Amino acid sequence: MPTTTGMKGGGYYDANSRVQRLTSEALIPWMEEAITDLPEPSPDQQSWNFLDIGTSEGANSINTMNHLIEFVRRKSELPVWALFDDLPTNDFNQMFLNLFPKSAPALSGTAVYSAAIGGSAFGRLVPPKTLHLATTYNAIGFYESKPSATLPNFVIPMIPNPNAPREGVHVSPSELIPFQKQSYQDLYQFYAARAQELVPGGKLLVQVYGKTETQSTGHGIMDVLSDAFLDFVEEDILPRSFYENFIFPAYYRDLDELTAPLQNESELSTAYRIEHTQAYDTRAPFDDDFASTGDRKTWAQSYTSFLRAFTEPVVAEALPDELIEKQLVDKIYQRIEQLLAENPERYEFHFISIAALLTRL
Template sequence: MKEGLGENSYASNSLLARKVISMSKPLIEEAITELYKNMVPKTVCIADLGCSAGPNTLFAASEVVRIVGKLCQELEHQAALDFQIYLNDLPGNDFNSLFRVFLPRFQSELRQEMGPGFGQCFVYGAPGSFYGRLFPAKSLHFVHSSSSLMWLSKVPEGAEMNKDNIYMARTSPRSVIDAYYEQFRRDLSTFLRYRAEEVVGGGRMVLSMFGRKSEEASSEEGCYAWELLAMAIKEMVNEGLIKENKLHTFHIPQYSPSPAEVATEVVKEGSFALNTVEAKEIMWAECSNNSSYSDKAYYMAKCMRSVAEPLLVEQFGEVVIDELFEKYRRILSSRMYHEDDNKSVIVVVSMTRRD
């Protein structure tokens, strides 16, 4: 993600991501309610994986604290309850802004809402890839991850055959699409295996990721936003502003799965019981609270820039980025004007660690 607090940073362009987290709130509430009633832990240990840095980072954790606080009142539990909250992302994440700017706000709001006698929230950074071990064995009660698990651990081998496409597309060779799926399958299995070591028996996970409803991996549901970005890059290639070989060697390390693909891997890996897996839709227009197509396209382009800019700068250089996203904004504005169903699909899954 684009770090910092500037105009183009993820922290300043994360409204869509917040709405994605909100879509999983019913499953979070169900999971935490069942977990607390079954275990009644003195300290609730929570991990948010792929947390990034911004106003959304502690959103899910704050929901967990509020849910448990309400349960304590309903069950008339008098003892103060503590929370250990682990915030994980890659080491390059902007942890400085996270702990300097957003953590104090989280702590202040919780103190006001929950009162001084409720307990303490101890918050820690946990840098590292969630495709490896991050926490001690059997130390976590609840794991949350939003808008992260569609990111692969690496670009799939064989993606170099994709040429003009920066991601899976209708014109991609079948071998490329299969390579993306195999990489996703291996990565999700690895993720589940390591979380199985870290989560207590009966512990819960709620995960949400950009995906698709269709069983065709190259369908527009999961690929369209990247396809439009590829159009903007190709325009700059045609204008001589980006070298063609730079386009041909650029591949997005992401896979947007279907609910069935996620469910299949959870069942196959076997450490977690699958409770719920569902697909929800979110309109691109929800990047902005404004009404005009131009404004909506502007904020969608800024949202994509906050996510993709570090990858694009590494491949194409910083000098082309402003013009690239201006072209992308114009393409988005045209598509959003002529197509009234521009949306993404969110796959949400809830599971329980087997005893």
């Protein structure tokens, strides 16, 4: 079973993922380079085949795909298959509405055809040697399956933020080992699946939230989620067992971890050439607005909506049914908004991305 059912639907994720779009747009030069270097499709292929993995509701993915179409049209008028993948539980209705707003196609150009695929990023999605380019943004940060391990004193497999300490909150390096192993195995499966799907000379552009030596994307966002849970535990609204058993199913890799399977596994080291790697920090629009206006309330509302867009499905799935009926999900995010407004410095956020551009050999 996948560790998440997807992002919050109904247009919510699209409306609250501006920072994710900025992280993908930072790689536009890589997209252009990838398209420029692509070999022409073989005679038995009558189209360019592009796949975006982890599409969610689609607005950001469509933006990326339009850039790719723009670049490929400089070299060829062959038809383009624009393929969009996410879990079968994803809100594909919203994605198709985004693809055809007011019945007009959102993808630019002529001879462009779109299709959706329901499937895991960590398995095969298309027939062998059919893809010319595959992209993914953030999707592979989620685990394929939950490791059989516990973290009773924090909500996610990472060392807690040293700038936001709370009594009793801690994770030991040894506790992280099974999660690190699962992360490595997931990444290996992802690269292996794409190696089978890409044509020789095809490109794979990978971006995912991550960490550097000093900062992690989990800093701030996971601190406030943990604090809201613990506040409710102390108020006897949530049982302590909920906090001890809850694990947000994501992992923040560094660049070395992103490329480790490519270097350590002979099957992958002979399948890919690494063209570029990079770690970078994307400034969140709500942080820019806050710096300009100093409006804590608006900042806390926007920050909470951003966080809720990708955490609510996991939180709601973990809560007992009787607590769901008491609107506890709403109350958790109301508490998060309150905590953010009261102490912005404690929950400072940096969207750290790690990325790689690979060529299929």
